[in-house]
Amino acid sequence: MKLSDHPTRLEFDKSRKEIKKENKQLSKDIIELQRKLYAQKEKSLLVIFQGVDASGKDSALRDVFREINPAGCHVFSFKKPTEKEASHDFLWRVHHVCPAKGMIHIFNRSHYEDILVPKVEGYLPDDVIDERFEMMNDFERMLTKNGTTILKFYLHLSKDRQKEKLMKRVNRHDKHYKHSDGDWEVRKKWDQYMEVYEEIFERCNEVPWHIIPSDDNKEKANIIAKIVIEAMEQMDLSFPPLKSKLFTPEYEN
Amino acid sequence: MKLSDHPTRLEFDKSRKEIKKENKQLSKDIIELQRKLYAQKEKSLLVIFQGVDASGKDSALRDVFREINPAGCHVFSFKKPTEKEASHDFLWRVHHVCPAKGMIHIFNRSHYEDILVPKVEGYLPDDVIDERFEMMNDFERMLTKNGTTILKFYLHLSKDRQKEKLMKRVNRHDKHYKHSDGDWEVRKKWDQYMEVYEEIFERCNEVPWHIIPSDDNKEKANIIAKIVIEAMEQMDLSFPPLKSKLFTPEYEN
Numbered sequence: 001m002k003l004s005d006h007p008t009r010l011e012f013d014k015s016r017k018e019i020k021k022e023n024k025q026l027s028k029d030i031i032e033l034q035r036k037l038y039a040q041k042e043k044s045l046l047v048i049f050q051g052v053d054a055s056g057k058d059s060a061l062r063d064v065f066r067e068i069n070p071a072g073c074h075v076f077s078f079k080k081p082t083e084k085e086a087s088h089d090f091l092w093r094v095h096h097v098c099p100a101k102g103m104i105h106i107f108n109r110s111h112y113e114d115i116l117v118p119k120v121e122g123y124l125p126d127d128v129i130d131e132r133f134e135m136m137n138d139f140e141r142m143l144t145k146n147g148t149t150i151l152k153f154y155l156h157l158s159k160d161r162q163k164e165k166l167m168k169r170v171n172r173h174d175k176h177y178k179h180s181d182g183d184w185e186v187r188k189k190w191d192q193y194m195e196v197y198e199e200i201f202e203r204c205n206e207v208p209w210h211i212i213p214s215d216d217n218k219e220k221a222n223i224i225a226k227i228v229i230e231a232m233e234q235m236d237l238s239f240p241p242l243k244s245k246l247f248t249p250e251y252e253n
Numbered sequence: 254m255k256l257s258d259h260p261t262r263l264e265f266d267k268s269r270k271e272i273k274k275e276n277k278q279l280s281k282d283i284i285e286l287q288r289k290l291y292a293q294k295e296k297s298l299l300v301i302f303q304g305v306d307a308s309g310k311d312s313a314l315r316d317v318f319r320e321i322n323p324a325g326c327h328v329f330s331f332k333k334p335t336e337k338e339a340s341h342d343f344l345w346r347v348h349h350v351c352p353a354k355g356m357i358h359i360f361n362r363s364h365y366e367d368i369l370v371p372k373v374e375g376y377l378p379d380d381v382i383d384e385r386f387e388m389m390n391d392f393e394r395m396l397t398k399n400g401t402t403i404l405k406f407y408l409h410l411s412k413d414r415q416k417e418k419l420m421k422r423v424n425r426h427d428k429h430y431k432h433s434d435g436d437w438e439v440r441k442k443w444d445q446y447m448e449v450y451e452e453i454f455e456r457c458n459e460v461p462w463h464i465i466p467s468d469d470n471k472e473k474a475n476i477i478a479k480i481v482i483e484a485m486e487q488m489d490l491s492f493p494p495l496k497s498k499l500f501t502p503e504y505e506n
Binding site for chain 2: 038066067069070073
């Protein structure tokens with residue numbers, strides 16, 4: 001598997017305006033499915049976004065889950081572990097914020113950082129990393145068996161487009177807060193990160209990865225939303241019947 | 254203070270269509286303010302919704318915070334305390350989910366239930382309840398002094414309109430999941446709940462309560478959104494400057 005064989009932009013036969021319009025409709029479809037998920041309280045959805053800095057994880061979750069009921073959808077970002085988190089196994093803090101029945105949780109970065117960063121930076125021995133690959137598969141299998149649908153998206157950005165987007169953070173006053181010198185340091189190790197990602201896609205593919213062309217935000221959202229809808233349609237969601245001792249069935253119409 | 258002196262519906266000089274359109278614009282204004290709050294990471298906003306069953310707490314938060322970046326906004330519902338929560342003081346679980354700097358947290362019900370329910374049901378002695386009133390004031394003062402703007406909304410619903418809305422849950426299959434026989438039991442104690450609410454508004458008014466006419470969902474959202482915007486405009490929010498050792502000021506334009 002070579003990431004360089006995958007495009008970072010697709011050819012769409014629609015205009016930008018048509019794509020934006022379609023995206024709005026797709027979001028509405030997701031909201032309808034989410035209402036049933038939330039009402040039924042039997043299944044849950046976990047959406048994982050991975051990708052290099054500025055690959056548009058924030059914009060993806062905003063565009064795809066636009067207007068969703070915030071009571072049924074939580075977003076979690078994983079930064080450097082706190083001292084307390086680091087004193088547990090690496091999946092502890094992740095498991096803690098997995099979705100309850102009825103909920104959609106979105107991970108902006110995830111447990112995959114716990115392979116990516118130590119492997120590129122070389123601060124964990126190979127056998128520990130190898131074990132983590134296995135633990136990830138076991139962990140995701142366990143969640144799946146317990147009713148959680150997991151969707152894993154890699155936002156595939158070209159190196160040139162990353163530079164453009166990182167420079168926006170330097171040049172636009174309303175983007176300054178997103179700038180970090182550290183992102184430019186990480187960028188120097190681009191090829192090493194791509195190699196570890198390729199290994200992840202091969203070894204942690206029991207729950208499949210979706211490689212999303214991400215050079216354009218609206219097209220990216222379009223592709224992701226369709227995958228989310230397809231997955232949710234397979235979850236067998238429906239509104240539950242009335243549970244009441246006061247009201248007899250003739251009230252139901 | 255008598256709740257019966259407050260209207261559950263206002264006279265609007267706008268059509269329903271105009272109100273809906275204005276609500277969309279108000280939500281966009283809130284998103285712009287939220288972007289600055291999130292970028293600046295100095296202040297936070299805590300929005301508390303209280304009200305009887307079916308007063309539209311869910312719909313309020315959905316309409317007012319429509320399209321907000323879910324990464325910057327979390328909703329918390331407070332149900333009956335778990336065994337672990339009950340083994341702490343009543344503010345422990347509430348404090349735990351107060352907003353970090355940059356965040357908006359919305360409470361669907363709140364610590365006020367810890368006065369309401371025990372007072373109406375009579376399972377706590379008066380002196381314990383009296384202490385809770387004081388603790389609430391102290392707690393909210395502490396949060397305010399630490400940079401959290403607190404907005405407290407009571408969604409004021411008429412008893413007739415509650416019946417209509419509760420009956421929808423019985424009659425519409427996509428609302429069945431919201432039905433609970435218990436809500437009809439609580440409704441029998443309507444007057445007692447109103448009395449305790451009136452006492453709360455008088456005794457816990459250091460952070461003021463907003464009594465929102467709530468018989469109509471769109472009008473309710475309109476009134477709340479304007480209060481949220483006014484409060485956020487007073488928070489002195491702005492995008493922070495570039496923090497970088499790599500990029501010199503001439504890059505900023």
